[in-house]
Amino acid sequence: MTDLMLKSEALHKRFGHVEVLKGIDLEVARGEVMCLLGPSGSGKSTFLRCINHLETYEAGRLWVDGELVGYRQVADKLHHLKQSEIAKARSEIGMVFQRFNLFPHKTALQNVTEAPVQVKGMAKSEAEFHAKELLDRVGLADKAGNYPSQLSGGQQQRVAIARALAMKPKLMLFDEPTSALDPELVGEVLDVMRGLAKDGMTMVVVTHEMGFAREVGDTIVFMDGGVVVESGDPREVIANPKHDRTKAFLSKVL
Amino acid sequence: MAEAAPPAPDPVATTPERVKPEDITAVRLRHPIRWVAAIVVLYIVVALAYSLVTNANYDWGVVWQYLFSAPVMKGLGLTLVLTVVSMLIGIVLGVILAIMRRSENPMLSGTAWVYIWLFRGTPVYVQLLFWGAIGSLYPFITLAVPFGGPDLIHVDANTLITPFLAAVLGLALNEAAYMAEVVRGGLLSVDEGQTEAASALGMTSAQTLRRIVLPQAMRVIIPPTGNETISMLKTTSLVSVLAFSDLLYATHNIAVQNYKTISLLIVASIWYLLFTSIMQTGQFYIERYYGRGTARVQQETLLQNIRRRMFTTSREESGTGPKA
Numbered sequence: 001m002t003d004l005m006l007k008s009e010a011l012h013k014r015f016g017h018v019e020v021l022k023g024i025d026l027e028v029a030r031g032e033v034m035c036l037l038g039p040s041g042s043g044k045s046t047f048l049r050c051i052n053h054l055e056t057y058e059a060g061r062l063w064v065d066g067e068l069v070g071y072r073q074v075a076d077k078l079h080h081l082k083q084s085e086i087a088k089a090r091s092e093i094g095m096v097f098q099r100f101n102l103f104p105h106k107t108a109l110q111n112v113t114e115a116p117v118q119v120k121g122m123a124k125s126e127a128e129f130h131a132k133e134l135l136d137r138v139g140l141a142d143k144a145g146n147y148p149s150q151l152s153g154g155q156q157q158r159v160a161i162a163r164a165l166a167m168k169p170k171l172m173l174f175d176e177p178t179s180a181l182d183p184e185l186v187g188e189v190l191d192v193m194r195g196l197a198k199d200g201m202t203m204v205v206v207t208h209e210m211g212f213a214r215e216v217g218d219t220i221v222f223m224d225g226g227v228v229v230e231s232g233d234p235r236e237v238i239a240n241p242k243h244d245r246t247k248a249f250l251s252k253v254l
Numbered sequence: 255m256a257e258a259a260p261p262a263p264d265p266v267a268t269t270p271e272r273v274k275p276e277d278i279t280a281v282r283l284r285h286p287i288r289w290v291a292a293i294v295v296l297y298i299v300v301a302l303a304y305s306l307v308t309n310a311n312y313d314w315g316v317v318w319q320y321l322f323s324a325p326v327m328k329g330l331g332l333t334l335v336l337t338v339v340s341m342l343i344g345i346v347l348g349v350i351l352a353i354m355r356r357s358e359n360p361m362l363s364g365t366a367w368v369y370i371w372l373f374r375g376t377p378v379y380v381q382l383l384f385w386g387a388i389g390s391l392y393p394f395i396t397l398a399v400p401f402g403g404p405d406l407i408h409v410d411a412n413t414l415i416t417p418f419l420a421a422v423l424g425l426a427l428n429e430a431a432y433m434a435e436v437v438r439g440g441l442l443s444v445d446e447g448q449t450e451a452a453s454a455l456g457m458t459s460a461q462t463l464r465r466i467v468l469p470q471a472m473r474v475i476i477p478p479t480g481n482e483t484i485s486m487l488k489t490t491s492l493v494s495v496l497a498f499s500d501l502l503y504a505t506h507n508i509a510v511q512n513y514k515t516i517s518l519l520i521v522a523s524i525w526y527l528l529f530t531s532i533m534q535t536g537q538f539y540i541e542r543y544y545g546r547g548t549a550r551v552q553q554e555t556l557l558q559n560i561r562r563r564m565f566t567t568s569r570e571e572s573g574t575g576p577k578a
């Protein structure tokens with residue numbers, strides 16, 4: 001087994017007749033942080049959603065931790081995975097959304113314990129014990145009993161991160177986790193993500209926070225029009241973009 | 255994790271020379287139109303009350319005589335049982351139909367669509383008559399192995415479909431069609447991000463529906479369901495046509511003997527009114543329960559409302575009272 005957590009090979013995705021991903025090739029090693037950026041509509045969210053089976057793909061191959069995503073290969077034929085197999089694969093990948101998507105009818109603690117209890121069949125007391133540890137880790141030990149509507153955006157996103165971590169994922173996907181936040185709340189969420197990276201979590205992060213990409217990212221990938229335009233060491237790419245489209249984009253976000 | 259910085263010092267507190275201005279005392283507005291309207295309404299209410307007491311045709315003595323009489327109580331009991339049973343079956347079937355309509359299987363969603371179309375498109379009164387007359391349409395009801403296999407169950411329709419069963423079938427199957435639409439609206443009201451977040455955690459679609467989507471849909475489903483239940487209580491009065499001895503049938507039977515039609519209609523109305531009022535109160539508390547987590551301030555109960563209005567000054571109220 002290689003040390004690759006994620007491998008994408010000529011990945012294609014169509015919505016009807018519109019081709020959104022036109023051959024994505026990239027690799028993420030275990031423990032690495034990859035930052036993904038690109039203009040709106042370039043296919044960043046679609047790529048993340050493919051990794052987590054929220055979308056299917058039409059051509060190419062995608063592997064997570066050496067396992068093919070979405071299909072099982074028997075001889076030279078691909079078979080669709082069963083719903084239960086997809087659920088199992090998803091439970092090992094954490095996902096954090098731009099709009100948090102916390103469960104509004106559950107407290108912060110219940111948001112975090114829901115999946116371990118329901119999906120893994122963990123005892124409630126054990127799940128609560130771990131959930132409290134996780135809330136403490138994201139700095140919200142005192143907010144366990146609050147409903148999402150009683151939390152600020154930054155606090156909600158930190159609960160969402162704790163909720164994903166509760167499943168002990170081997171890979172974390174972040175889709176613009178700070179884009180819906182007021183500027184003064186961005187820092188607290190990035191701090192948590194920085195901590196995760198330091199603890200060796202493998203992460204794919206769609207973000208326009210250049211400071212974060214430069215400091216935490218091991219690689220940066222610039223996407224446009226459904227293809228990878230440029231990738232490499234973040235400090236290198238941000239300082240000396242080679243491609244015109246990268247230059248044009250960076251001049252807008254920096 | 256660094257929390258927000260300590261709050262900035264209050265500017266009023268740090269500038270000692272600022273003096274708090276005196277409270278405003280303004281001349282109150284007059285509302286002459288309100289007074290005229292109140293007097294007109296008061297006159298009408300008094301006139302109606304006077305006629306209620308003095309018009310002998312109301313025959314309040316008869317109302318009292320029969321209000322708690324055995325046949326009326328029995329009819330009331332049957333009406334309530336019929337309401338509860340029909341409503342429960344209607345809700346369960348309605349949820350199933352709503353989930354079928356969301357299904358990707360066209361056979362399931364199509365069946366649900368046709369069911370809803372058929373049962374909402376014809377009057378419930380007609381449907382009740384159909385169930386009452388089912389014996390002439392299908393004299394025998396047989397459950398058999400298809401294509402000439404042996405019979406498993408074989409019964410006379412008229413013994414199987416009693417008036418009670420006909421009433422339940424008529425009301426429940428009709429209600430299911432309306433509840434299906436109510437539930438569907440509720441499910442649609444839940445943000446798609448909720449389903450995505452639940453799936454991303456590895457929850458199955460059944461778990462997602464039961465634990466995440468339905469509880470949130472409840473907030474939208476409960477108020478119309480309350481209205482449906484109240485409406486069901488009143489609609490049960492139609493089952494008299496099936497010779498089912500509900501509340502209205504019981505009072506009607508008495509009126510046929512003593513010719514006190516109005517008095518006995520009042521008896522029935524009092525009971526209908528009492529139970530619709532009780533249901534409305536119950537609905538309020540259930541709505542409050544399912545609203546938790548979504549409203550920052552909980553809706554106040556009637557008692558809390560009265561307590562607030564009676565025992566707080568208007569100044570406190572405008573500052574701290576929850577929004578109506």
Ligand SMILES: Nc1ncnc2c1ncn2[C@@H]1O[C@H](COP(=O)(O)OP(=O)(O)OP(=O)(O)O)[C@@H](O)[C@H]1O
Nearest residue numbers: 015016018020038039040041042043044045046047
């Ligand atoms: N379910 C869908 N059906 C049809 N088209 C879709 C669907 N989802 C996304 N698309 C299209 O795919 C393209 C890529 O979308 P995607 O959300 O992946 O972009 P993005 O890079 O994440 O953009 P943003 O920065 O705005 O989030 C867009 O043109 C979008 O309109």
Ligand SMILES: [Mg+2]
Nearest residue numbers: 044045046175
């Ligand atoms: Mg996106």
